[in-house]
Amino acid sequence: MNLKIKLTCSLLLLSTCFLNAQSVKELFEDKLSPALLIKDVDQAYKELNQNHPNLDWFIEKKKLTKKIDSLKKTIKEPLTRLEFRYKLLTVIQSIGDGHITLAMNVSSVSPNDYDNYFVNRFFPIQQFDFKLLDTSLYVTASLHNAGIPVGAQVLSLNGVTAKEVIRKMHKGICADGYNDTFKLFTLNAGVFSNVYSSTFGYQDSIKFEIQSGEVKKTVMVATKSGTGKPLVASQNPSTFRFSNDWKYAVMKISSFDNSLSFQFGYQYESWFVDMMRAQNKTLVLDLRDNIGGDQNNATKLFALLIDRPQYFGLVPKSYTDNSKKAAAASLNPGVTNQVIPSKSAYTGKIYLLVNGGTFSAAAILAADLKATNNNVIVVGEESGGGSEGCTGGTFKHVDLANSNLTLRYGEIPLKTLGNYPDKGRGLIPGIKIKYTIADILAKRDLEMDWVLNDIKSK
Structure with a gap:
């Protein structure tokens, strides 16, 4: 799925669950009473308080409860669903879980009604x-x-x-x-x-x-x-090339999403076989703008970058001891069983490129590589996904009763292999890159520029 489409669907307005509202105008413009909205606040908080596995990882529960109580006190007048959604998100985001979404349902709206209002x-x-x-x-x-x-x-x-x-x-x-x-x-x-x-x-x-x-x-x-700008078609999630002098290889991994027609395991393996045959000693692994996808696809790449069996992520013992939770956790390879290195595994130097779009499975992969491989040099910007792990795996969707919003959150707490000192931060690059507006307009790639200069200097 194209990055823009995926972000729009997951972060903003689109969901396919049942709607109470029957028109776009009603959905986006009509206001709901404070009593109904406060009921939805209570429903959302009760759901997260009872079932979110990492609710107090970055905020104490009593502080979150205080924020919820304060939020309810501010709802004194009727609000549109968008206004309410934003208010609720300002509290939910304090949990520190980037996989939580609050989407507005549009499924019962007719295509013509939707097009007339938006498209x-x-x-x-x-x-x-x-x-x-x-x-x-x-x-x-x-x-x-x-x-x-x-x-x-x-x-x-x-x-x-x-x-x-x-x-x-x-x-x-x-x-x-x-x-x-x-x-x-x-x-x-x-x-x-x-x-x-x-x-x-x-x-x-x-x-x-x-x-x-x-x-x-x-x-x-x-x-x-008239119509808005068209969404860009899907792109190949991964590319691979050698430099002209064969001194280094560049592997760009844009996504681990299964919706893309890409044979992850087979293609990765063939690339690493090519590097082995070329006796390549330097790899530029580009995980920038990779917001994740199927953890299984990230694990397949991890197997080609380790020299001994490793877990991809760690879950609490309470999950492996609980048969129901263990079954859900086992959906994620590298969690209940170690990842075995591939026969084509690469052991040379790695320049690892990350930025704020390195998220979820991609961020876990980046953090694991840095924690387990002394040959990794991290270049770019602090990763968008937490260096300590995330809450993902399987996901639960909860329809709020009155506001036509769907709350989604992960059910598996997953920790990375490293012990990073800065709690609540992403993977911090050893080489930090900063862009100017002139760089952006000129479409410069400052991370690659730094890497190539460093390779030439050796």
């Missing part, structure tokens, strides 16, 4: 592509509006500073631990407009205050009729 209207925020650098916001593509040039910095949107816009959007995105790089990645992965709309509502007009060079100006952008 046939091009909202102002959808008319541009954006990139965030820390707390600064830039336009990187002007899709259907020439009024704002590419490279312009956005200072405010409808009078709200860009810094405040980003802060508020961050509060509605779940991430592992105390990590911010996954939140930044999410907003930079082509779904900024979706997150903006789910946070601030679907706005028919936006006043942009921008700065281009030394010039500051205000641009009013209104909704246009």
Whole structure:
């Protein structure tokens, strides 16, 4: 599945469960009473409190309970479902579980109704592509509006500073631990407009205050009729190549998702056989923008990068002692049984590239490699997935009774093999890379530039 489509579906609005609302207008514009919304808060918290396996990993339960109580006290007036969703997410995200999602159901809405509300209207925020650098916001593509040039910095949107816009959007995105790089990645992965709309509502007009060079100006952008920009077709999840002089190999692993037509085990094995035949001693393993997928596919790659049997992830003893929980955990290879090294396993130097999009199974793989292999040099940005592990495996979906929201969370607590000192953080690179807007517009690859310079210097 394409990264943008996958993020949109998992983080934002799409679900296929039963709906109470029967039209898009009702779903996105009608308001629900405080009494009904508070019931949904209680339902969500009861579900997580009773069944989430890592609820107090990053926040004490009494602090979370206090946040829930405070949230309920703020619900004094009727809210739209989007407004309620955001309020609830600001509390749920404090759990520090990046796999938790809260999606709005649209399954009972007719395709024509949906298209008339969304597809046939091009909202102002959808008319541009954006990139965030820390707390600064830039336009990187002007899709259907020439009024704002590419490279312009956005200072405010409808009078709200860009810094405040980003802060508020961050509060509605779940991430592992105390990590911010996954939140930044999410907003930079082509779904900024979706997150903006789910946070601030679907706005028919936006006043942009921008700065281009030394010039500051205000641009009013209104909704246009017609279809939005098309979603990009799926891409090959993995690529492999040798350098022209055969001194190093580059392996780009974009996804472990089974929805992609890619023979993970067979293809990985063939690549490593090629490296063995070429007597290759240097591998660039690129896990940037890989938000995970099937852990089995990550484990197949792990088997080609270890020299002795290893677990891929560790689960609490209470799970292996409980037959029902053990059965669920056993769905994940490398959890209840060790991963056996492949006969084609690689033992040379590894440059491991990571960023905020290195998440879930990809983040676990990265953390495990760093913990078990002294030949690994990590380059890039703090990984979006926690270096200590995550809560995933099998997932439970719970429909909230009144707000048409579906809560999803993982049921298996999985820890990585390393003992990393910074609790709640991703894998921290030894070589940290920082981009400027000029780098982004020029489509530079600073991580690869650093790696190639380092290889040449040896």
